[in-house]
Amino acid sequence: MALLEGRGLSKRFGGVRALTEVSFSVEAGSIVGLIGPNGAGKTTLFNLVAGTYKPDAGEIHFDGSNITGAVANEACRGGIARTFQVTRPFPAMTCLENVGVAIVNSPRSENRTGWEPLALKYLNLVGLGDQARVEARHLNVVQKKRLEIARALATRPKLLLLDEVLGGLNSHEIRQAVAFIRSLRDEHRLTVFWIEHVMGAIMEAAEKIIVLDQGGLLMEGTPTEVVSDSRVVRAYLGD
Ligand SMILES: Nc1ncnc2c1ncn2[C@@H]1O[C@H](COP(=O)(O)OP(=O)(O)OP(=O)(O)O)[C@@H](O)[C@H]1O
Ligand SMILES: [Mg+2]
Incomplete structure (x- = not known):
């Protein structure tokens, strides 16, 4: 069952289309990765879910309720917590x-x-x-x-949004951090939606990966499907 669902989410900042009709779901009890090149719209998606910004179009459903347009405190009351990319x-x-x-x-x-x-x-x-x-x-x-x-x-969340928490860690610390995030799901029964640039870590921990590119949904799939997809490789490395 989906704990969190986005349906056709769009968000503009002036002339910049940060997100265009993005739909996705995060299943209860899962670890879902959100990846994509710089500026793909990952943090914007979190900002919509956590109530920092309202979407221009689309709906957000969480734990059986339509929370579209809920402000941050309402999202927190519902059980959504987030970390900030810039602490x-x-x-x-x-x-x-x-x-x-x-x-x-x-x-x-x-x-x-x-x-x-x-x-x-x-x-x-x-x-x-x-x-x-x-x-x-x-x-x-x-x-x-x-x-x-x-x-x-x-804040005792049901859903934890992590925005690039591995920056600055060495490989040993990354392994520890991955084990810790897994324990949050396994022992503390949290659902984790996780933006990360450290590919090895997110590929190891997540059951599903959602890939954004230039504000659009590029694909979603298992880590194995995502790393072998030519569109994903192209988005990161260019043609
Ligand atoms: N508050 C804002 N005002 C204006 N433009 C914004 C704002 N927030 C995001 N944007 C723009 O929206 C686009 C998506 O930005 P976003 O921060 O969501 O990307 P990201 O995928 O998190 O990138 P990164 O990996 O660098 O953190 C970018 O072009 C960014 O400049
Ligand atoms: Mg970001």
């Missing part, structure tokens, strides 16, 4: 407080008054427990991405 922590707050803000403000929060131990639980989950009292501005890029994931998880 956005509160720089002068500690890691613990950054996750605390997500817990206290989440419409899905169970326990706002006891947020501290909960926040620490999420920091431990992403491997940032030792940095709990460190201000976010002191984190390196990799740690900031982990903090983003902790903040997203703290």
